[in-house]
Amino acid sequence: MTLHSLPAQNATAGPAAPGKAAPRGGRRLLRQRAGRQHHAGPLTYVLLVVMAVLSLFPLYWTMVAASTDNTRVSQTPPPFLPGPNLFSNLARAWDEAAMGKAMVNSLIVAGVIALSTVLFATLAGFAFAKLRFTGRNALLTLVIGTMLVPPQLGVVPLFMMMADLGWSQQLPAVIFPTLVSAVGVFFMRQYLSEALPDELVEAGRVDGAHSLRIFFSIVLPVARPAMAVLFMITFVHAWNDFFWPFVVLDMTNPTVPVALTQLSAGYVRDQSLIMAGALLGTLPLLAMFVVFGRQIVSGIMAGAVKG
DSSP states (O other), X not given: OOGGGHHHHHHXXXXXXXXXXXXXXXXXXXXXXXXXXXXXXXXXXXXXXXXXXXXXXXXXXXXXXXXXXXHHHTSSSOOOSOOSOHHHHHHHHHHHXXXXXXXXXXXXXXHHHHHHHHHHHHHHHHHHHHOOOTTHHHHHHHHHHGGGSOGGGGHHHHHHHHHHTTOTTSTHHHHGXXXXXXXXXXXXXXXXXXXXXXXXXXXHHHTTOOHHHHIIIIIHHHHHHHHXXXXXXXXXXXXXXXXXXXXXXXXTSOOHHHHHGGGGOSSSOOXXXXXXXXXXXXXHHHHHHHHHHHHHHHHHHHHHHHO
């Protein structure tokens, strides 16, 4: 064996034996592989562009329809470029549907429901995931079973209950029946079962912490990514909810979906005005996603890395 063949042999050598350092050439190769960036192919970018266009097209069409008049929207083929009447239609929809009061009501309803659902669902999820008590499995089965019951079956008795409490046509009638959801409880239970180690809970017990102290000091930091996701899902669902607010509220105290029904009243429906109202009702959700979207995604990624 010659001296000139030694570097090549070291560079192509296999993994070093246990307890011995890897050859210099092997370490350099490992560093190059670790720092290598993986680039997506052209097909991946094409699929991403197609999915982005399909996702944004309904919003774009809403803006196009809201910027024209009713005659132009009804033509065949329909317009695909924005018209000159966007701001005038938005002003008409704002005045005719009382969108100012409706947005304030929807913000109160969706905010309170989302916050209470996140708090109560996290508490219940922690109890079902990490605490040991009699009847835990039976209670969890009962909670999951409520998801199988159609909500329309409880409309009549729920409306009678709200009327007896004097909450008819008031926001508490929309808020209190949905302060917590079985879906949220099951979601948080599944997340905490995997993301929260039993050793952390036992360490808190050893330090003398009670269950609430463990919840606020240990569980909440671990559950923050799932809580952010649950908050967004619940907020959007409460903001867009139409059926129960339409039953229990009226036009004097509406939420945004209920107020939009005022725009479709009449013998001839003004589609451009309806689209303008729908665009107004969508703008707060878009603004919230723009402001808090990065924090939510980073929280989800942080929770994935911890797992």
